[in-house]
Amino acid sequence: MATPRFPLWEVFIRSRTGLAHRHVGSLHAVDATSALDAARDLFTRRNEGVSIWVVPSASLVASDPGDKAMMFDPASDKIYRHPTFYEVPDEVGHM
Amino acid sequence: MHLLLKFIDFCKIVSYFSGLNLKDVAMYTQGLTHEPEAAVHAVGDEAALTRFQARIDGEQRIEPNDAMPAAYRRTLVRQISQHAHSEIVGMLPEGNWITRAPTLRRKVALLAKVQDECGHGLYLYAAAETLDATREQLYDDLLAGKARYSSIFNYPTPTWADIGAIGWLVDGAALMNQIPLCRCSYGPYARAMIRVCKEESFHQRQGYEIMLTLARGTPAQQRMAQDALNRWWWPCLMMFGPPDGESQHSDTSTLWKIKRFSNDELRQKFIDATVPQAHFLGLTIPDAALRFDEATGHWQHGAIDWEEFRQVLAGNGPCNNERMAARRKAHDEGAWVREAALAHASKQAKRAA
Numbered sequence: 001m002a003t004p005r006f007p008l009w010e011v012f013i014r015s016r017t018g019l020a021h022r023h024v025g026s027l028h029a030v031d032a033t034s035a036l037d038a039a040r041d042l043f044t045r046r047n048e049g050v051s052i053w054v055v056p057s058a059s060l061v062a063s064d065p066g067d068k069a070m071m072f073d074p075a076s077d078k079i080y081r082h083p084t085f086y087e088v089p090d091e092v093g094h095m
Numbered sequence: 096m097h098l099l100l101k102f103i104d105f106c107k108i109v110s111y112f113s114g115l116n117l118k119d120v121a122m123y124t125q126g127l128t129h130e131p132e133a134a135v136h137a138v139g140d141e142a143a144l145t146r147f148q149a150r151i152d153g154e155q156r157i158e159p160n161d162a163m164p165a166a167y168r169r170t171l172v173r174q175i176s177q178h179a180h181s182e183i184v185g186m187l188p189e190g191n192w193i194t195r196a197p198t199l200r201r202k203v204a205l206l207a208k209v210q211d212e213c214g215h216g217l218y219l220y221a222a223a224e225t226l227d228a229t230r231e232q233l234y235d236d237l238l239a240g241k242a243r244y245s246s247i248f249n250y251p252t253p254t255w256a257d258i259g260a261i262g263w264l265v266d267g268a269a270l271m272n273q274i275p276l277c278r279c280s281y282g283p284y285a286r287a288m289i290r291v292c293k294e295e296s297f298h299q300r301q302g303y304e305i306m307l308t309l310a311r312g313t314p315a316q317q318r319m320a321q322d323a324l325n326r327w328w329w330p331c332l333m334m335f336g337p338p339d340g341e342s343q344h345s346d347t348s349t350l351w352k353i354k355r356f357s358n359d360e361l362r363q364k365f366i367d368a369t370v371p372q373a374h375f376l377g378l379t380i381p382d383a384a385l386r387f388d389e390a391t392g393h394w395q396h397g398a399i400d401w402e403e404f405r406q407v408l409a410g411n412g413p414c415n416n417e418r419m420a421a422r423r424k425a426h427d428e429g430a431w432v433r434e435a436a437l438a439h440a441s442k443q444a445k446r447a448a
Contacts, residue, residue: 026221030440042214065160
């Protein structure tokens with residue numbers, strides 16, 4: 001018999017309070033509770049975190065890499081959005 | 096006791112998705128074996144291939160949804176899944192000693208190590224799945240004997256010194272291979288390897304510490320350490336794969352920056368690092384031809400018995416049948432757990448709806 005399929009979950013861990021949750025990997029589990037349990041055992045065996053999020057992978061909406069140019073290139077010629085675009089004389093000091 | 100309970104708990108959870116079973120617990124990795132590789136130009140679109148190669152040459156990482164040649168995808172699925180299978184099958188030789196570890200200190204370390212190997216297998220399966228392989232297909236291929244795992248795990252662990260030798264030599268050899276994989280061109284594989292290498296660093300040290308204790312022990316313990324080195328040395332050198340020139344897909348793997356060093360280069364690094372460690376233990380490397388070449392600064396080794404390597408890969412190693420039987424048994428015996436977990440989840444979902 002073929003092995004039955006379990007849903008895929010994405011795991012995010014907050015390494016310590018004050019930091020954002022960060023994607024660490026994915027795992028299979030039948031439901032949210034077992035996904036959390038498995039995430040604890042798989043990703044936090046050495047005090048790697050203080051909080052875990054698990055999200056069904058099917059719920060993620062991602063940009064298409066094929067749309068990279070359309071999505072992100074327009075930002076690259078707008079250098080006036082960065083502080084270094086503006087001249088401030090040295091005498092003024094740090095700003 | 097608390098640790099052991101936690102471990103049992105972990106195994107139960109892991110068994111849902113890996114088909115593992117407590118009886119299987121044991122060790123670890125490396126497993127780049129060799130099958131014929133489809134020609135690169137079978138990919139078709141030359142322009143796409145050129146663009147892909149330019150990204151690789153520019154040291155850009157390739158991510159799951161990016162365009163990639165079919166052969167790149169196939170090579171990675173094969174390599175990552177073999178690597179994952181190696182971690183999982185690799186738990187068996189060491190699991191053999193968990194209940195008989197000589198002290199509590201050794202037992203908790205071995206438990207933690209075997210638990211890590213399981214986790215490494217799971218990180219790697221997840222990386223392979225980003226290439227559209229399914230977890231279930233990967234397991235089924237292993238259990239059907241279609242997929243390979245590292246030749247090294249088909250050797251037995253008859254004495255406690257073998258646990259020291261595996262940590263020191265097998266994990267040492269695997270680390271040589273895995274550290275460059277942290278810079279592999281495929282993002283999910285490289286990221287998995289970073290986690291693996293970080294966790295793996297204690298494995299080699301715990302193995303060497305076991306060897307050191309035996310080497311400083313009674314004459315019987317010293318003989319046991321030497322015997323383990325004698326049996327593991329050559330199979331460890333074989334772990335790096337066939338000599339350069341005979342390896343069938345090193346060329347494309349190097350071109351695509353999946354592989355950063357050749358088999359022979361990695362093997363040499365391992366020998367150069369390990370020989371002085373053996374000498375410190377007062378042990379003798381079982382190679383009469385071994386000598387230090389002043390001119391190159393490298394240790395030169397004698398001829399490797401590649402026929403033995405081929406035989407082990409062909410399924411004729413000392414433990415091939417035993418390993419596969421153990422994996423199949425664990426998978427079969429875990430079937431009801433997987434079914435029950437799915438049934439429970441679907442019942443809960445219906446109730447909530």
